[in-house]
Amino acid sequence: MTTLLFTPRFVGPTRLSHRVVMAPLTRMRSSEGNLPNDLMRTYYSQRATEGGLLISEASPVSLTGYGFERAAGIYDDSQIPGWKHITDAVHAKGSRMVLQLWHVGRQSARILQPGGVAPVAPSAIRADGDAWTVTGTVPYDMPRALDRDEIPGIIKDYEQAAERALKAGFDGVEIHGANGYLPDQFLQDGSNTRTDDYGGSLENRARFLLEVTQAAMTVWGPDRVGVRVTPSGRYGTMADSNRPATFRYVASELDRLGAGYLHVVQPRIGSDAEPDPVDAGTLRQVFSRTIIAAGGFDRQSAEALLASGQADLIAFGRSFLANPDLVERLRQNWPLNSYDRSTFYGGDARGYTDYPFYADAAQH
Numbered sequence: 001m002t003t004l005l006f007t008p009r010f011v012g013p014t015r016l017s018h019r020v021v022m023a024p025l026t027r028m029r030s031s032e033g034n035l036p037n038d039l040m041r042t043y044y045s046q047r048a049t050e051g052g053l054l055i056s057e058a059s060p061v062s063l064t065g066y067g068f069e070r071a072a073g074i075y076d077d078s079q080i081p082g083w084k085h086i087t088d089a090v091h092a093k094g095s096r097m098v099l100q101l102w103h104v105g106r107q108s109a110r111i112l113q114p115g116g117v118a119p120v121a122p123s124a125i126r127a128d129g130d131a132w133t134v135t136g137t138v139p140y141d142m143p144r145a146l147d148r149d150e151i152p153g154i155i156k157d158y159e160q161a162a163e164r165a166l167k168a169g170f171d172g173v174e175i176h177g178a179n180g181y182l183p184d185q186f187l188q189d190g191s192n193t194r195t196d197d198y199g200g201s202l203e204n205r206a207r208f209l210l211e212v213t214q215a216a217m218t219v220w221g222p223d224r225v226g227v228r229v230t231p232s233g234r235y236g237t238m239a240d241s242n243r244p245a246t247f248r249y250v251a252s253e254l255d256r257l258g259a260g261y262l263h264v265v266q267p268r269i270g271s272d273a274e275p276d277p278v279d280a281g282t283l284r285q286v287f288s289r290t291i292i293a294a295g296g297f298d299r300q301s302a303e304a305l306l307a308s309g310q311a312d313l314i315a316f317g318r319s320f321l322a323n324p325d326l327v328e329r330l331r332q333n334w335p336l337n338s339y340d341r342s343t344f345y346g347g348d349a350r351g352y353t354d355y356p357f358y359a360d361a362a363q364h
Helices: 038-047 077-092 148-167 182-187 202-220 243-257 280-284 299-308 318-322 326-332 358-362
Strands: 009-011 014-016 020-022 053-060 096-102 130-133 136-139 173-176 225-229 261-265 290-294 313-316
Touching: 009 290, 020 326, 038 053, 038 077, 077 096, 077 148, 096 148, 148 173, 148 202, 173 202, 182 202, 202 225, 202 243, 225 243, 243 261, 243 280, 261 280, 280 290, 299 313, 313 318, 326 358
Parallel strands: 020 053, 020 313, 053 096, 096 173, 173 225, 225 261, 261 290, 290 313
Antiparallel strands: 009 014, 130 136
16 A cells, blocks of 8 residues: 655655755764764665665864764864765765754863863853763853854854865755754854844844755755754743744745755654744744655554645654665565664664664575
8 A cells, every 4th residue: 555655745846755854963973083984874874765865974164063972073174975875875865965064062061171261151150060071971051142243153164064075976955953053053043142243133033044055055956955843842941932923934035945854753742742832833934835744654654644735744763773774664664663762862883784684684
């Protein structure tokens, strides 16, 4: 039986043969110098499928953008060959891949910052939580507010990272505007109390995210740039006085700019549920292009959301992590491997490239 998950769909100029997208998943398996490596190549190649779309793990655009040690970077030309090795392997299997561009802003600690300085943010407001290092977690430090004349340099970091992604053979880039990272910190008024042209009004608070997106578009063109948002997310101590208005404005502006897609993390369910959630359906009203929805989907819930018209593609995270052949498992309705949370961040091949394919597991 044909299902919506396995019908074709265009994302910008790219034709996909199915609608199962690999979500961006921070894994911290890079080599010294934050270089992409052969282990990462195996990981992505395992999950590539004909006509599929993979979104890379978040890749810092500068050394100040780190909150997770050993995340593979895109801030230096030395990182291009490793990523190119990965995109070549993914393309050999008929898949497409975009690179997610990342700056954590205040979600960092001095131990991860060049020279041990304070992390940067739109305002000097500390977030609750911990940064990740190879030896364990450390609490976020108090950030310092960016000077107005520093902001163009960070936007330039995104643009140069987008240029490196092009050289590395990616098919586009995604701006990580979600999860309380730097663009999100500028956007929401709980983390942005600036009084210059990057703070105050909604238009000013959205300026950084939109200018970063436009910088990437100068490299790629509008339809090969996507943006990820968490309009109902609280991670990173995020809050806004009017989330529906804030995220509808951002979505409408991205639609006006011609962004290739909007990647929406759906509201949490259960005890963490938002009383007035902003979801893909909310933003569909103002964003006419491709919407990717993420957020704990299984086969049935993915089909239901596609049928509703609120989203066009479904991103799978933890289930893709634990099932390198997830696309075929969903197609055949085969059972899924369970994921091991203890191996999510950092480490070696365990919990990374050693999850069994269904055919291999069935033989044992």
